[in-house]
Amino acid sequence: MTTPLAAKIAREYGTPAAVIDMDRVERNIARIQAACDAAGVANRPHIKTHKSPLLATMQIKAGAKGITCQKLGEAEVMADAGIDDILISYNLIGEEKMARLGALQGKAHMTVACDNSVVVAGLPQAAAASGRPLSVVVECDTGRKRAGVETPAEAIALAREIAGSKGLKFAGFMLYPTETGWAEAQKFFDEALAGIRAHGLDVTMVSTGGSPNMVNVGKLKGGTEHRPGTYIYNDRMQVAAGVAGWDDCALNIYSTVVSRAGPDRGILDAGSKTLTSDTGGLEGHGLILEHPEAKIARFAEEHGFLDLTRSNTRPNVGDVVRIVPNHVCVVVNMMDEVVMVRGDEILGTLPVAARGKLR
């Protein structure tokens, strides 16, 4: 079964194609902005999910205070589009990056994160190049064992190091609590805050993160803002986490069934080059809306292996199906563009302008 819209997408653009429904995008933007407003924290969406200046601008027009980027290259695209308040939530290291950060700081109000002294030692070069103070937050690890200092004592020491560095302004703390780790995060933050205050410092930014964490938004006493990302599109992981329903999933991959060599199997033209090998911890690689019992069992680069043993209805060769990906952020990064629709109407394409910015 191929829906009329899917047939039209295949005819006009070919498959595989990423299609976003703007009604759902707008509803998702409004819903999470309202949740942040209700919780009394600012919204600083992470643009890694959409990588589009147009969508970032829509988020800001809806009330977001600024945006979060992970890479300088993403921030450059966003600043060029006129976005003025950008947090790079990542340790930036090296002369090449400092020169670019300095140039960026001339165009937009930049804040960067750090978790170690090597990063702090490099940042004054960027501040000097721009001639304005650079805001810096200390990243705190509160359970994910990713980046972030591990103890309040280290956070306090690093805050003092920032405050004592030429051209740098200590702005506050960045946390990314686990879904169940907010009490732990509160304890860490309270201790770090008391420590820096004892040294005459204070915070203007205390930033928490994550779309799955929207259920906890506002829970950190003293938190000033939240950095949700995935909510603009949602995906199978968000549905599994209970923070979105299938009707909130704004991005589908439209894919053609290109082979049905056996009765219990088939091949989609969307493989790991489209949907990626990132399972997000789920079984199967996406939900096929037309055939929810079918399993996308594994991938080659251009082949999605369909296991149809549990399916009552089985697709024919040539059918165009719609897939909700497991992890939408990584899928968007595979695309130069997405197709925008509103209901059954095709609006045109949207470049994924900050795609593939590795640096």
Add this chain to the structure above:
Amino acid sequence: MTTPLAAKIAREYGTPAAVIDMDRVERNIARIQAACDAAGVANRPHIKTHKSPLLATMQIKAGAKGITCQKLGEAEVMADAGIDDILISYNLIGEEKMARLGALQGKAHMTVACDNSVVVAGLPQAAAASGRPLSVVVECDTGRKRAGVETPAEAIALAREIAGSKGLKFAGFMLYPTETGWAEAQKFFDEALAGIRAHGLDVTMVSTGGSPNMVNVGKLKGGTEHRPGTYIYNDRMQVAAGVAGWDDCALNIYSTVVSRAGPDRGILDAGSKTLTSDTGGLEGHGLILEHPEAKIARFAEEHGFLDLTRSNTRPNVGDVVRIVPNHVCVVVNMMDEVVMVRGDEILGTLPVAARGKLR
């Protein structure tokens, strides 16, 4: 520890960066061409690994008969660069693709693969648009359960269907035997060949595939060509398969250690957006040449999680390390460009011109 070249790459381009050593690239091209020559089969390299017209042209100058692409968009880039003999090893379906295939056929000699009647029914549209006959091979499944007809009888029937279709020329068979399945592939092929000959047809192209299969090249009696891909760069999977050594790995990811929040762990600035979540069935996500005991245990999009529990030497924040990826083809697809070096000299950048061609 950071090598002088790594320091220079970081300073000039930043990290993460993909760096290819042209001495190794040229050696790999020559070695596999010589192996095909010795086996008496033509070489039709799969360009999915490098996605670069420059490197494809080098392969052809070294003796390759033509190239293999998986997607129309890849073939378009290659034909525009003057490459004239292109196999698209994939079932192409739909009007949009047929229009593009017809246009391509006006620029280069195209062959396409198919494994079902829906594909065969569509192809005459492309042939008609170009005004020249289109060569078509039947894809045969000989053990991978991917695409490909499952039986010689189906292969024979499909060959006859092609031969009876306006504008199409039946050219032969395409096989992708498993590493241990060459006897099975021979049996399948012999039966299919006898069958089509009984109907007055014959083959001009019998194509086998795979870089790990280079140990078997020439083993299929009646085979006319082989489609190796990964050999131009090689990777950790090729080394694990015993068909390449570490010195044959021509592409490294240069990545900076950006965090060392705990004694037994660290963070690389290369995450799944650079190295992908494709493990290739191996443990860990790549070999760090400077710290072979370190394990790249898992990924976030921009974070590579280093497990250093087994490491005697541990990297410092700011160190730039070189990583041999598990599966190089999927890594190259994440890059807009790679940096070319020869030994310690930087030659410049090479665009990955056919990157991200989903369609």
